[in-house]
Amino acid sequence: MPSINLLPWREERRKVRQQTFQMRLVLAAIVAIVVLVLWWLGLSSAISNQTERNTYLSDQIKQIDKQIADIKTLQQKKAQLLARMNIIEQLQASRMASVHLFDQLVKTLPAGVYLTQVSQNGSQLTIQGVAESSARVSTYMRNIDASAWMSDPNLQVVQKDTRIDFGARAQQFTLTAKVLDSAKELAAQTDKAAASPTTAGNRP
Numbered sequence: 441m442p443s444i445n446l447l448p449w450r451e452e453r454r455k456v457r458q459q460t461f462q463m464r465l466v467l468a469a470i471v472a473i474v475v476l477v478l479w480w481l482g483l484s485s486a487i488s489n490q491t492e493r494n495t496y497l498s499d500q501i502k503q504i505d506k507q508i509a510d511i512k513t514l515q516q517k518k519a520q521l522l523a524r525m526n527i528i529e530q531l532q533a534s535r536m537a538s539v540h541l542f543d544q545l546v547k548t549l550p551a552g553v554y555l556t557q558v559s560q561n562g563s564q565l566t567i568q569g570v571a572e573s574s575a576r577v578s579t580y581m582r583n584i585d586a587s588a589w590m591s592d593p594n595l596q597v598v599q600k601d602t603r604i605d606f607g608a609r610a611q612q613f614t615l616t617a618k619v620l621d622s623a624k625e626l627a628a629q630t631d632k633a634a635a636s637p638t639t640a641g642n643r644p
Contacts, residue, residue, distance in 0.1 A: 544590065548590070552571060555567060564616060565618070566616050570612050570613075573610070573611065574598065591618050593616070
């Protein structure tokens, strides 16, 4: 039989296999590198987007903090204005109440009684005067007790007055009274009613 030498063919086949393996290895390495590059690019893009979002959120938070600070400042200014308005309203009510109170002092004053001094400390009134008799003082105290502005008259001092022009029975007196808490409200209602135009007179 003729002999056939298979060594060259096997060597050639081995070389082909090695080349194929090396090509596949290089291709796999290239694919891995491409995948890594794409992954890195994607990760960098995600990090960049997240950084932009964080920056945007930080800017928005700063703006909101500034708005909150502005709102707090406005609230403080509002509270100060309301406090000033309240003080002005109280002063206005107190001024009008004083006018009405003096009007009541005149209206409750009976004939034969003359006031020499009136002072007020909070809701406490101190009234000094001269009356033609002690009966006039009693009448004055009853008028004060019946007033819508004053109450609780209390006679502190009463003594004979020696001045001839007030009569032989003239009495000097000092009494105290309380200004009612409803006096200011009543004064405000009275002033409001007086200031409001009458609709009946304006009708054709």
